[in-house]
Amino acid sequence: MTMRFTARAAALPLLAIAGLAGPARAQPTVKLSSVRPGNGDPVLVTVTDAKSRPKGKVDGKQLLFFESRGGYQAVFAVPLERKPGPLTVTLRGGLPSQTIDILDDKFPETQVQVPDEFVNLTPELRKRVDEDNRAIRKSFGKANGPPQFRRAFQWPVTSLPTSPFGEMRTFNGVARSHHLGMDLASREGAKIRSINEGTVVLVRDCFLPGKVVVVSHGAGIASAYFHLSEMLVAEGDLVERGTIIGRTGQTGRVTGPHVHLSVWALNDFVDPAEFFRLAFLPRESPLTPAARKSAAEAKSAAADKQKDRDKGKDSGKSAGRGKSGK
Ligand SMILES: [Zn+2]
Secondary structure (H helix, E strand, O other): OHHHHHHHHHHHHHHHHHHHOOOOOOOOEEEEOOOOOOOOOEEEEEEEOOOOOOOEEEOOEEOOOEEEOOEEEEEEEOOOOOOOEEEEEEEOOOOOOEEEEEOOOOOOEEEEOOOHHHOOOOHHHHHHHHHHHHHHHHHHHOOOOOOOOOOOOOOOOOOOEEEOOOOEEEEOOOEEEEOOOEEEEOOOOOEEEOOOOEEEEEEEEOOOOOEEEEEEEEOOEEEEEEEEEEEOOOOOOEEOOOOEEEEEEOOOOOOOOEEEEEEEEOOEEEOHHHHOOOOOOEOOOOOOHHHHHHHHHHHHHHHHHHHHHHHHHHHHOOOOOOOOOO
């Protein structure tokens, strides 16, 4: 009791002094979502009270600041292969540069058995895999425009993860690689939804990741969905948060049906679980009028389709779909 009164009394003179100084000119502040992240963690940079759009660089890449409620934000990845220790976020325009300290945490090791053709690649398949990888990387490069999302990111399915991001996998005792996404439990044929608004930048049947859809969300962010049984969008399509982009399958190098979600943030893959925790505060979507029009048309076409489906359901009561849950 006494302590609290004392503290309050002590605070009063300070407030009075601040008041006397008149309305203080707000200094820009820089906040990082994490200063001690691990490899593969995303970091959200939030700048408030900046007079103009901030500029900066990290890991040799230009930060893509976008207008957010109350300031500007940009996201980057702590590179997977970067050694633990300091990493500098260089900011310009009177903003103080920031240093993060990359933690030395290890990813778990696992052994995975798959059919041998997925591990000991023939020269032709090696070539195909390289081409697939190049196409996927190239599609991530298309995410460098302004943000297309206005709301928080949402999981593509409502199920539990079965395999974490970053895990070091050894396939058939020989091929070793990081797991560059997160696996989510899902039944064959289940709907997979876009984690936010964006543009479909890749629809491709690949060898290792199987049928792949990549959605660019802008601001350097892209989401990739692997091993689909069906790809239900086309390159160039604008999608909403929650638009069904495909169905769960087991195409490519898998041990069973599941959804593999990869999230790319500016310069590398990031842990989706950490990414979904970031407090993005984007402003009104900067979609062009033409993009808005085509999005509106796509939406009304989808609504018409839904109406037709509902009509069918009323009369036929989902005939032949006995076991579809959720
Ligand atoms: Zn996976």
